[in-house]
Amino acid sequence: xxxxxxxxxxxxxxxxxxxxEAKSVPIPTVLGAVALFGTMAVAVSFSxxxxxxxxxxxxxxxxxxxxxxxxxxxxxxxxxETTVLLENTAPVPLLLEYNASALANYEQRVRWRxxxxxxxxEETALRNRFFPPSESAVSTIEAEVAFYAKREGKxxxxxxxxxxxxxxxxxxxxxRLLRNGEIGGFKIGDYxxxxxxxxxxxxxxxxxxxxxxxxxxxxxxxxxxxxxxxSRHRWLRDFxxxxxxxxxGKRQYIALDYGLVRKAxxxxxxxxxxxxPGEKISIIYGFRPPAYNRDRAAQDxxxxxxxxxxxxxxxxxxxxxxxxxxDGRLDDLDGDGRVTVRDTAPIIRCVNALDxxxxxxxxxxxxxxxxxxxxxxxxxxxxxxxxxxxxxxxxDEKGEMIRWPATWPDTxxxxxxxxx
Numbered sequence: 001x002x003x004x005x006x007x008x009x010x011x012x013x014x015x016x017x018x019x020x021e022a023k024s025v026p027i028p029t030v031l032g033a034v035a036l037f038g039t040m041a042v043a044v045s046f047s048x049x050x051x052x053x054x055x056x057x058x059x060x061x062x063x064x065x066x067x068x069x070x071x072x073x074x075x076x077x078x079x080x081e082t083t084v085l086l087e088n089t090a091p092v093p094l095l096l097e098y099n100a101s102a103l104a105n106y107e108q109r110v111r112w113r114x115x116x117x118x119x120x121x122e123e124t125a126l127r128n129r130f131f132p133p134s135e136s137a138v139s140t141i142e143a144e145v146a147f148y149a150k151r152e153g154k155x156x157x158x159x160x161x162x163x164x165x166x167x168x169x170x171x172x173x174x175x176r177l178l179r180n181g182e183i184g185g186f187k188i189g190d191y192x193x194x195x196x197x198x199x200x201x202x203x204x205x206x207x208x209x210x211x212x213x214x215x216x217x218x219x220x221x222x223x224x225x226x227x228x229x230x231s232r233h234r235w236l237r238d239f240x241x242x243x244x245x246x247x248x249g250k251r252q253y254i255a256l257d258y259g260l261v262r263k264a265x266x267x268x269x270x271x272x273x274x275x276x277p278g279e280k281i282s283i284i285y286g287f288r289p290p291a292y293n294r295d296r297a298a299q300d301x302x303x304x305x306x307x308x309x310x311x312x313x314x315x316x317x318x319x320x321x322x323x324x325x326x327d328g329r330l331d332d333l334d335g336d337g338r339v340t341v342r343d344t345a346p347i348i349r350c351v352n353a354l355d356x357x358x359x360x361x362x363x364x365x366x367x368x369x370x371x372x373x374x375x376x377x378x379x380x381x382x383x384x385x386x387x388x389x390x391x392x393x394x395x396d397e398k399g400e401m402i403r404w405p406a407t408w409p410d411t412x413x414x415x416x417x418x419x420x
Contacts, residue, residue, distance in 0.1 A: 070098040072143055072167040077258060080229045083168045085236075085258055088217060091120075092130040096143045096165065106147040107155050114141045117171065132171035135184065136220035136253070138228065141167045170225055170236065172217030173253065181291060183218050186253045189291025192308045205309045208394050212309050215255035222251045231261050233268055233279060239286035239315065242379065254287040255315030259365050259391045263354070264318060266365075267389070270350045271322075276333070278350075280324040284375065284386055288312040311368070317390035319375070322347060328382035341373035341385040341409050345420075348403075351389050352420050355401055364393035368402040373409040 073095045076084050086092065096110060112119045112128050116139035120129040130141055146159035173183055181189045194209035205212045219225070219236065226237045239256050264281070271278030290313050311317035321330040333343040348371055355366035367390040374383055396402050403417040 070096070070145070070163060070165045072096055072141065072165045074167070077262075080231050082166060083170065083228050083230060085219075085230050085256070085261070086132060086169060086171045086217075087258060089132045089134065089171060089174060092132070092169065094128045094130055094141070094143075094167075096126045096128075096145070098145065098165075100145075100147070103147050103161075106149055106160070109146045109148065109159075111144045111146070112142070113144075114139050116140075117169075130169065132169065134173075135177075136173040136218065137171055138225045139169045139171060141169060168228065170219060170228065170230070172219050175214055175216045175218060175255075178214065178218070183253050184220065186251070187291050188218070188253065188289040189294065191290055191313065194309070202397065204392075204394070208392075211392060211394065212314070215314055218253040218255055220251070220253055231265050233281075234261055234264055238283045239318075241287060241289070241292065242285055242377065255289075255313070256287065257314065257316045257391060260286075260316055260318065263365050263367075263389070263391055266354055267350060270354045271347070274346065274350050274353075276322065276346060276350070277324050278322075280322055280331075281320050282323040282328075283318055283320045284377065284380070285312060285319040286317075287315050311390040311392055316367070316392060317388065319372075319386050319388050321384055321386050328380070329384040330386060339384065341371060344371040344385055344387050347387050349420050351387070352401070352417075359401075365391050366401065367392040368404075370404040 074084060075093055076086065084092075094112075100106075100108065109123075110125060111123055113122060114130060116137045117133045118131040119141070120131065128143075130139070132139065142164050144162055144164040146162040148155045148157075148159050150156065177183055178188055181187060191214040192205070192212070194205040194212040199206045221236055221240045226235070226240070228236050230236055236256075239260075240254055241252055264283075268278030268281065271281075288310065293307075293310060293313065312319075322333065323329065324331050329339055330343050332339050333346045336342075348369060351369045355369070358364075358366040368388070369390075370388040371385070372388065373385050375386055392402070400418075403415075405415065407414055
């Protein structure tokens with residue numbers, strides 16, 4: 001069996017059942033306690049993916065069942081089986097792993113290919129490297145294994161069986177290509193300088209300037225990438241510029257911290273434990289570039305877009321609601337028959353529990369959180385209270401988690417954040 005990488009990371013698999021026929025190949029194959037000779041038909045099962053593809057041919061002679069687990073492994077984090085989101089354009093180590101012990105008497109050949117970027121060696125053994133393209137794209141990497149029979153010491157020219165494992169890689173455009181406020185023809189705007197002399201000395205940007213450098217990567221969201229799942233419950237489109245209300249599915253570039261994707265998944269699990277349907281989270285806003293924030297602040301004269309160092313600009317923040325009934329509004333979570341800002345409280349409690357766990361585990365995914373009684377996103381047809389969550393990774397000057405507002409918007413009473 002081909003060995004895995006030293007760090008066993010996410011597995012990218014294909015589930016398929018394929019029936020093939022090997023005619024007159026006189027090889028002994030032992031599976032369990034049964035030895036089979038002569039004509040052989042083998043059912044091969046690939047596990048790990050939700051969909052099943054079947055191809056069939058006539059079964060001649062005895063048949064056996066063989067489990068062949070075929071996996072392209074990487075050392076990169078991914079919460080979904082066949083799609084990986086790269087943080088940069090560095091080469092990606094690849095390893096093809098499969099168990100074909102019952103086909104040991106066949107010659108096995110591996111061939112790699114990719115429609116974008118570059119594979120280090122097209123014809124090689126199980127290890128390889130992928131070099132992403134210089135600009136954001138979705139690359140499909142395929143590793144094909146072919147099994148060839150031998151006769152009288154010679155390998156026959158036609159394989160009796162081939163199978164392909166596939167891995168999709170979403171690679172970014174490096175942030176250094178952001179020029180004149182644009183990347184790939186899309187308007188991003190200019191990021192504020194955290195070292196500017198006019199900043200207050202006690203501002204978060206002045207205290208933690210490294211958290212406010214421009215993003216190192218931007219991802220193209222278009223017809224090719226928009227509907228790709230990047231985790232169990234999230235698609236790339238979820239983090240786009242207010243898809244579908246504002247962008248209407250148009251081509252755009254976004255910044256996205258994969259830590260935010262993980263936190264969104266962890267929050268679903270936390271909410272489920274609290275008896276809330278976490279899978280029904282609906283994202284209102286993910287990425288908002290500086291140009292968008294400044295334009296909206298000037299047009300609407302509202303504070304919602306005026307924060308110069310908003311974490312939405314860095315792909316580190318989400319605004320969202322819990323919308324189980326699909327009406328575009330936060331659900332009535334306190335059961336009083338009305339939708340108010342108080343219905344954000346059960347969600348905030350889950351965010352708090354999650355951030356406390358991150359801190360106890362030394363994970364820098366904890367961040368700020370806030371509740372809002374309404375939004376100023378005029379492109380959305382429905383008004384609703386909502387929750388903000390981010391992965392800024394630092395605390396306030398008192399060493400406490402950053403939460404806002406200090407008082408309930410509806411009554412002005414203090415919010416006991418420390419008790420949640």
